[in-house]
Amino acid sequence: MPTHPEKVYFFGTCLIDLCYPQAGLASMALLQREGIQVVYPQSQSCCGQPAYNAGFPEEAKKVARQQLKAFPKDYPIVVPSGSCGGMLKHHYPKLFADEPEAAEARRFASRVLELSEFLVKVLDVKLEDRGQPIRVTWHSSCSALREMRVIEYSKSLLRQLRNVELIELQRERECCGFGGTFSIKQPDISAAMVADKVMDIEQTRATRLLSGDCGCLMNIDGALRHRKIPIPAQHIAEFLLERVHG
Amino acid sequence: MAEAVVDFPRNFAQALNNQQLRRNLRVAMDTMGMRRRTLFADLEAFERLRVRGDAIRQRALSKLPELLEQLERKCTENGIQVHWAETPAEANQICLDIIQRHHATRVIKGKSMVSEEMHLNHFLAEHDIEALETDLGEYIIQLDHETPSHIIVPAIHKNRDQIARLFHEKIPNTPYTEVVEELNTIARQVLREKFYAGEVGVSGVNFAVAETGTLCLVENEGNGRMCTTAPPVHIAVMGLEKVVERLEDVPPLLRLLTGSATGQLITTYFNMITSPRQPGEKDGPREVHLVLLDNGRTKIWADPELRQTLKCIRCGACMNHCPVYTRLGGHAYGYVYPGPIGSILTPQLEGLENAGAMATASTFCGACEEVCPVKIPITAILRRLRTESYRQTAAPNAVKGHGCKRNLAESLAWQGWAFSNATPWLNALNATLLGLTGSHLSKLPQVGLLKRWGQSRALPPFASKSLHALAKEKGISDE
Amino acid sequence: MSNARTNILARLRAAAQEPAAIPETVSLPGEERGRADPVTQLKRLLENMHAEVLVTDRRSWIDTLKDALRPRGLNGLLYGPAGPLGPTLEANWDSGLPPLVGYTQEVEQCKERLFALDAGITSTKGAIADVGALILWPDVNEPRLLSLAPAIHIAVLEADKIYNSLADAMVRERWAEGMPTNALLISGPSKTADIELVLTFGVHGPKELIVLVLEAV
Numbered sequence: 001m002p003t004h005p006e007k008v009y010f011f012g013t014c015l016i017d018l019c020y021p022q023a024g025l026a027s028m029a030l031l032q033r034e035g036i037q038v039v040y041p042q043s044q045s046c047c048g049q050p051a052y053n054a055g056f057p058e059e060a061k062k063v064a065r066q067q068l069k070a071f072p073k074d075y076p077i078v079v080p081s082g083s084c085g086g087m088l089k090h091h092y093p094k095l096f097a098d099e100p101e102a103a104e105a106r107r108f109a110s111r112v113l114e115l116s117e118f119l120v121k122v123l124d125v126k127l128e129d130r131g132q133p134i135r136v137t138w139h140s141s142c143s144a145l146r147e148m149r150v151i152e153y154s155k156s157l158l159r160q161l162r163n164v165e166l167i168e169l170q171r172e173r174e175c176c177g178f179g180g181t182f183s184i185k186q187p188d189i190s191a192a193m194v195a196d197k198v199m200d201i202e203q204t205r206a207t208r209l210l211s212g213d214c215g216c217l218m219n220i221d222g223a224l225r226h227r228k229i230p231i232p233a234q235h236i237a238e239f240l241l242e243r244v245h246g
Numbered sequence: 247m248a249e250a251v252v253d254f255p256r257n258f259a260q261a262l263n264n265q266q267l268r269r270n271l272r273v274a275m276d277t278m279g280m281r282r283r284t285l286f287a288d289l290e291a292f293e294r295l296r297v298r299g300d301a302i303r304q305r306a307l308s309k310l311p312e313l314l315e316q317l318e319r320k321c322t323e324n325g326i327q328v329h330w331a332e333t334p335a336e337a338n339q340i341c342l343d344i345i346q347r348h349h350a351t352r353v354i355k356g357k358s359m360v361s362e363e364m365h366l367n368h369f370l371a372e373h374d375i376e377a378l379e380t381d382l383g384e385y386i387i388q389l390d391h392e393t394p395s396h397i398i399v400p401a402i403h404k405n406r407d408q409i410a411r412l413f414h415e416k417i418p419n420t421p422y423t424e425v426v427e428e429l430n431t432i433a434r435q436v437l438r439e440k441f442y443a444g445e446v447g448v449s450g451v452n453f454a455v456a457e458t459g460t461l462c463l464v465e466n467e468g469n470g471r472m473c474t475t476a477p478p479v480h481i482a483v484m485g486l487e488k489v490v491e492r493l494e495d496v497p498p499l500l501r502l503l504t505g506s507a508t509g510q511l512i513t514t515y516f517n518m519i520t521s522p523r524q525p526g527e528k529d530g531p532r533e534v535h536l537v538l539l540d541n542g543r544t545k546i547w548a549d550p551e552l553r554q555t556l557k558c559i560r561c562g563a564c565m566n567h568c569p570v571y572t573r574l575g576g577h578a579y580g581y582v583y584p585g586p587i588g589s590i591l592t593p594q595l596e597g598l599e600n601a602g603a604m605a606t607a608s609t610f611c612g613a614c615e616e617v618c619p620v621k622i623p624i625t626a627i628l629r630r631l632r633t634e635s636y637r638q639t640a641a642p643n644a645v646k647g648h649g650c651k652r653n654l655a656e657s658l659a660w661q662g663w664a665f666s667n668a669t670p671w672l673n674a675l676n677a678t679l680l681g682l683t684g685s686h687l688s689k690l691p692q693v694g695l696l697k698r699w700g701q702s703r704a705l706p707p708f709a710s711k712s713l714h715a716l717a718k719e720k721g722i723s724d725e
Numbered sequence: 726m727s728n729a730r731t732n733i734l735a736r737l738r739a740a741a742q743e744p745a746a747i748p749e750t751v752s753l754p755g756e757e758r759g760r761a762d763p764v765t766q767l768k769r770l771l772e773n774m775h776a777e778v779l780v781t782d783r784r785s786w787i788d789t790l791k792d793a794l795r796p797r798g799l800n801g802l803l804y805g806p807a808g809p810l811g812p813t814l815e816a817n818w819d820s821g822l823p824p825l826v827g828y829t830q831e832v833e834q835c836k837e838r839l840f841a842l843d844a845g846i847t848s849t850k851g852a853i854a855d856v857g858a859l860i861l862w863p864d865v866n867e868p869r870l871l872s873l874a875p876a877i878h879i880a881v882l883e884a885d886k887i888y889n890s891l892a893d894a895m896v897r898e899r900w901a902e903g904m905p906t907n908a909l910l911i912s913g914p915s916k917t918a919d920i921e922l923v924l925t926f927g928v929h930g931p932k933e934l935i936v937l938v939l940e941a942v
Contacts, residue, residue: 010722012713014667019706028722040717042674044722045667050661053610055632055651059664066668073725094626109660131471142611175569179609184698186607188255191702192262192573193609222703259793270921277922311737330730383919399919408922426923434928441929442836458904467871468915475869475907476832486733493901496942501747501856508918511770515930516910524906529832540733547739571751586848643740 004123007037009077011112013084014046016235017045023214023235026082027115030237033244034123041070042102049087052095054181061095068092068101068108076122077108078114078239081213082144088112090147114144115237116154116212127162136239137167137206138221139197139220141213142175154236155210161243167204171196176212194223201231209233249612252580254603267403271575274402274601278566281509282617300621302495303557310547313456313489316537319458324521326534334364337403337539341366341448341481342373348479350375350445356463356470357381358450359397359560360483360539362582363595377448380437380469382430389415389416395576396661397583398507398562403575432637437469446471447531451484452559453499454536457492461536463517464503466510480531486538486554487547499559506561542595542646551645555590557620564614564624570607579604584586586614590627598635598647605631636644677712684708752881763887764938770857774913775926776934783939786881787817790937793879794844799823803845804874808866810848810881828868830917845875845931851886851894858912859936860894869907878931880911883939 008031016024028038045066052060067088071077079085089112096105121124138158140151158166177183177193184190197220201209209224209231211217221233261267286292306313318328331337345466353370355361355377367377367388379388384399387394390412394400401409406424413432414422420432449470453462461482463470474480490496504510523530546552565571565585576584581601582590589604598605609624618624631645636656638649666672684707699705711719718724761769768778781789794802804814806827818825827844828835847867850860859880863869872878888894891910895901900908915930926932 012717018677019708021709021711021716024713024722028717040713040722041725042714042718043670045670048667051664052391052661053629053632055629055636056635056660056664059660062664063667066670089443110429127559141615142609146616147614157446173613175611175613177384177569177608177609179611182606182609184695186258187698187701188262189570189573189607190258190609191347193569194702218706219703222699222706225704226702266733274922299919310931311734313739314734314737330727330733331728332732336729361859380929381919382917386919402922404920406923412844426920427925429920430925430928437929438840442840457901460904460908467917467919467928468916469928471869471873471909472929475873476836478833493895493904494892497895500891510912512853512912514911514913516858518908519906520904521906521907524865526827527906528830528861528865528868529870530868530907537887538733540729544733544736544740547737586899706825 005036005076007039007075008118009071009073009075010038010040010077011044011047011071011077011084011088012040012206013079013081013214015218016080019218020214020235021239023080025236026241027078029241030115030119031078031145033149034125036123038244039075047084047087049084049091049182052087052091057095064092064095065101068104071108073110075187076118077112078115078118079112080235081215082114082148082150083143083213083215085112085114086147092146093213114148114150114153114212115149116157117148119144120153120156125157127157127160127240127244129163129243131161131163133163133165134208135204135205135206136208136210137169137201138171138172139176139201139209139211139216140172141153141185141203141211144212145173157236157240158210164243167199167206169204171200174196176216176220178215183219190219194219198223198227198229202229207231208239210236212236252601253527254580254607257578258607260576261574267575268573270403271572275566275572278399282506282563282566285505285509285511286547292613295498296619296621297557298498299619300557302468302490303620306490306495307487307547307553307556310487310489313491314486316456317454317459317489320456321536324520326459326461326536329535329537330540331537333540334541335519337483337537338366338369339366339496339538342370342375342465343481344479345370345375345446346373346483350442350479351503352440353377353448354440354444354473354477355379355384356447356465356473357384357400358448358483359394359582360450360485361448362394362442363485364483364539365543366483368425378444380440380441380473381465381467382433382469385433385437386412389413393577394581395584396562396565397560403527404579433656441472441476444477446479446481447477448481448483449474451482451488451497451536452503452634454484454489455493455496456489459520460493461519462496462500463519464500464513464515465517466514466677468515471515474517474519475530478531479533479535479621480519481537482519483537483697484538486540487542487543502525503559503561506563506617506619526559545643547647550602551630552594552627552643552645554595554622557618557622558587558591560587560618563617563619565698567613567617569609569611586624587622590622590631592629593647594645598631598645599650600647602631602635602650603645605635673716674712678712680708681710681712728770728896746880763889764884764940767852767857768938771913771934771936774857775916775921776936777833778936778938780938781882782942783873784942786937786939787813790879791817791822793935794822797823799843801838801842801844801875803828803842803871803878805847805867805871808848810846811866814846828871833867833869834921839870842875844877845871845880846879846881847871849880849882849886851888851898852882853889853891853894853910854887855890856912858910861909861911863907863909864905872909872911873930876927876931877935878914879935879937881937881939884938
């Protein structure tokens with residue numbers, strides 16, 4: 001990976017596209033602040049993971065092929081999600097292992113970086129906190145934790161913010177119960193898992209929940225709102241941008 | 247012997263609503279996880295060790311037919327009689343024949359998951375043979391006519407009050423006590439009498455060493471040694487994948503097993519049996535039998551990806567760390583092997599049409615793989631099983647019941663999704679439509695997917711403008 | 726059931742794949758073990774598992790044993806008269822000690838008695854420092870139940886037979902060239918945690934393990 005590249009691709013993820021576009025804009029703004037030119041290919045869509053995990057790899061492949069086409073140049077691909085990032089980086093090479101695109105998929109995968117990983121590892125960003133004191137807690141998505149292994153990058157960014165107190169969850173390494181189609185195929189188990197996660201969050205007395213993955217956020221935020229618990233859930237990029245703007 | 251049809255949704259709902267069970271499990275699984283973490287605190291050393299464990303198991307499986315023949319040859323030389331069974335029914339019959347040949351009616355059993363797979367106790371009972379479980383946890387659940395809910399700690403779903411009541415009601419002249427030491431003493435008294443009255447001992451096998459013809463058993467209580475030492479006949483039942491090539495393969499696997507299972511450096515006893523009582527010896531069984539059970543394992547073995555399922559050394563760590571298992575317990579899965587390993591093994595043994603739902607009971611969080619001492623790619627195999635549930639195929643290694651879930655509605659939905667996501671203009675149109683209508687989702691009748699999501703969560707907030715649209719508005723380059 | 730054998734092996738042979746690259750299982754450079762003196766390390770680990778460890782020497786171990794047994798008021802000590810400890814025990818036994826009971830008959834003739842005795846004593850083939858376990862190879866002279874049936878198991882270990890690890894013992898003693906009928910590792914008294922994971926000792930096997938470690942004089 002080149003140090004401080006001039007240009008990067010931004011893969012927005014379908015969930016951010018449809019539900020949390022502000023997280024996407026904030027991510028791109030954070031990159032632009034560092035003098036990076038951001039390219040957002042309009043022909044991108046979804047990484048294909050929903051179908052891949054549900055048992056429809058052929059359909060996943062169709063969608064994945066579209067992403068291979070949408071990001072043709074040799075720029076790093078920055079992804080504001082451990083889960084989608086994991087799909088692009090670790091599963092595309094497997095998905096296309098026996099296809100003509102095998103080599104292309106491997107090259108594509110090698111260019112993928114999760115947002116906080118890129119900000120810390122490649123750009124070595126320094127953030128100045130201009131916000132009021134706040135107590136936050138952090139949810140690690142399973143893919144960010146175990147597949148992309150980028151949680152320490154995310155937390156190191158939060159720790160740069162002097163007015164931000166980060167209270168860690170008791171069971172930070174435990175899944176929130178989203179799991180994509182799992183949440184609708186096994187709604188009862190999923191509900192039990194997110195209920196425990198919500199309890200854990202409440203116990204921190206944090207006033208905001210942060211994460212690097214909008215799938216988990218959609219699940220946990222939905223559960224928080226369902227219970228009328230006034231703890232807003234926010235993607236880390238939006239939070240970081242808010243803090244540096246003050 | 248097939249299990250009754252398992253009603254997964256009902257089982258899952260019942261388990262989730264059982265608050266006592268949830269509490270018992272949570273405390274127990276947290277404790278087991280903590281003990282394991284303490285033992286394997288040096289993560290780099292653990293990684294080196296499990297890389298080695300993985301390689302040992304892969305090597306053994308790569309030579310499986312040769313090693314099984316070598317094991318048979320060495321065991322026979324040592325005086326151990328080897329039997330082969332393709333099905334549980336055959337394995338049960340082999341055991342019964344041996345027991346009946348000795349006119350025995352009292353069998354004492356050490357812990358064995360393969361014997362659970364065979365439903366051996368039930369089968370023997372039908373032939374008027376008492377098969378008594380002697381592992382404390384197994385004894386407890388046998389008293390209550392239950393099956394193990396965990397492969398290492400079979401009675402973990404019960405707390406001491408429940409066990410106290412059980413002993414008081416089921417064991418004659420037993421006062422009610424919740425003191426764990428006293429409960430142990432009660433069991434010790436009952437079982438010690440059984441040990442010297444037992445006519446045949448049945449055990450499982452943790453590892454079988456082809457090089458020397460040695461059966462290895464790992465245990466803490468001493469009941470396994472009792473069952474394999476005191477009665478005149480010992481029958482060991484074993485899944486045929488448990489063979490390892492060399493004696494030197496045993497120490498790393500043993501360390502991985504005890505550390506992963508219970509966070510122990512080593513168990514109280516590690517029992518290596520190489521032959522029956524030899525001339526001049528004063529004890530030990532006069533006959534040792536080894537029953538090698540296939541029950542679908544050779545079919546699993548034939549596929550290079552699925553074969554990895556057979557690396558399992560049955561430590562149970564995947565269960566202890568699984569967010570689904572720790573909320574359901576083992577019984578909800580409805581089959582002998584629960585949790586992540588059960589969810590990949592059972593559908594392969596029983597067919598996707600019966601047990602395929604187990605493969606959907608995972609978020610792919612990967613906690614199981616992180617702790618697996620032999621690096622079984624559990625999520626990849628779960629994904630494969632989900633795929634095969636929808637895919638009818640002529641491939642020779644296809645999982646039993648492949649294509650059982652194929653249905654037009656789901657296929658069309660995913661095809662439509664794929665078409666939209668692979669067609670930029672259509673994707674943009676859909677985003678616009680969702681932006682216009684998404685905020686009205688909550689006004690729609692809450693059925694189907696909406697209901698499943700919405701019963702415990704507020705609906706996701708669809709944005710009025712997609713990121714695609716906003717990026718274009720902000721003039722972000724599209725190159 | 727020889728059909729089963731044929732069918733199973735035929736299925737495996739038919740499906741046999743090109744051997745994939747199997748990573749070689751190289752030995753690990755120095756398995757995790759402290760630099761502590763082996764006796765100290767073994768003692769610490771065995772005591773953690775509720776064994777009682779008495780460090781003594783080759784000359785006075787019999788006195789250490791007698792001192793340990795005298796106050797306990799046991800109903801007998803099971804031993805192997807033809808085993809390595811037999812002559813020393815017989816030559817030095819005196820009144821006030823639990824009577825010596827030789828394990829000389831086949832188990833079928835003495836089963837109830839074995840299970841009723843308070844203590845049994847065995848030699849050991851060595852011990853393993855990195856996990857804290859004794860190695861026993863029961864044989865004609867010291868049968869298997871000696872270390873299992875009585876309520877207390879006393880094991881006599883020579884300090885110079887402590888190996889670093891199980892692998893170390895296996896290699897140095899060439900176990901693979903001839904395994905005994907039964908080989909055991911024992912790391913403490915019998916225990917269980919099957920009820921609420923509460924660790925309790927003495928469930929089926931011995932309730933106590935007493936280890937005499939004999940150092941050179």
